[in-house]
Amino acid sequence: xxxxxxxxxxxxxxxxxxxxxxxxxxxxxxxxxxxxxxxxxxxxxxxxxxxxxxxxxxxxxxxxxxxxxxxxxxxxxxxxxxxxxxxxxxxxxxxxxxxxxxxxxxxxxxxxxxxxxxx
Amino acid sequence: xxxxxxxxxxxxxxxxxxxxxxxxxxxxxxxxxxxxxxxxxxxxxxxxxxxxxxxxxxxxxxxxxxxxxxxxxxxxxxxxxxxxxxxxxxxxxxxxxxxxxxxxxxx
Numbered sequence: 001x002x003x004x005x006x007x008x009x010x011x012x013x014x015x016x017x018x019x020x021x022x023x024x025x026x027x028x029x030x031x032x033x034x035x036x037x038x039x040x041x042x043x044x045x046x047x048x049x050x051x052x053x054x055x056x057x058x059x060x061x062x063x064x065x066x067x068x069x070x071x072x073x074x075x076x077x078x079x080x081x082x083x084x085x086x087x088x089x090x091x092x093x094x095x096x097x098x099x100x101x102x103x104x105x106x107x108x109x110x111x112x113x114x115x116x117x118x119x
Numbered sequence: 120x121x122x123x124x125x126x127x128x129x130x131x132x133x134x135x136x137x138x139x140x141x142x143x144x145x146x147x148x149x150x151x152x153x154x155x156x157x158x159x160x161x162x163x164x165x166x167x168x169x170x171x172x173x174x175x176x177x178x179x180x181x182x183x184x185x186x187x188x189x190x191x192x193x194x195x196x197x198x199x200x201x202x203x204x205x206x207x208x209x210x211x212x213x214x215x216x217x218x219x220x221x222x223x224x225x226x
Binding site: 037046047048049060062063064096100104105106107109110111112 | 120153155161162163164165168169174206208210213214215216217218219220
């Protein structure tokens, strides 16, 4: 069965880089039927899409993050990753990795990784 | 960006009630609208996609309707496990955008 699991540091200092990895099992990230997304949710607030990566490595990012974000794939490990530079307290949130059907909806979500930005 | 306006932001109801949540897109999105349910401490779970298609395993008391700019999620007879926060999300265009959520709690 498909599972996604986020991992990475839970605490990042302001101005530094947030790095998270999503380990995917039950499906290959090279499968052309799916895109791989990062979405975040500040505590008590709504959901914000950060960006996505295609199996071929092409990416799309929200303009809210465009200058700071990089999403990449590691096909050998069946993982994809998020890097967000120059973080501030406003980047404190629960970060989800999520699969989306190429023509469809966000169908499988990781459990979320809480990242706190604080000195 | 396509703005998704969801209302009400909160709703109190009783078991057995029928409730309706609305979602309005700032421009036409055809039927590219999905609904998710989120319980405290859990990731969102897909309920309905393409505006009206139930995800596998979702009870038939959930119904989605609409197209273009106006959409609704109806729960016909609330069950205890339905008390949660519901989000609409458009996938017509990037960036994917979500409504602010409707928190459904027990009256």
